[in-house]
Amino acid sequence: MSKADILEELPNLSVKERDEIRRRLDELDDDAWDRQIEEDAKAGKLDRFAEEALEEYRAGRTKPFPPNAQSCDG
DSSP states (O other): OOHHHHHHGGGSSSHHHHHHHHHHHHOOOOHHHHHHHHHHHTTTTTHHHHHHHHHHHHOOOOOOTTOOOOOOOO
């Protein structure tokens, strides 16, 4: 099935089917983002940001997270 076929078929899908496709596309985007961050980290492209954060911390220019703050892992 070509991209043109898929685009032509989209209006014929139910709301539930479009929601399912949207969720799957979001998952694919999330996975791609995770891979890109991982590759950038391995290549050292994020080292500058980590060093800047550590410098801010060492200089006392940071604030603790509020006790009820959500963690990044869920």
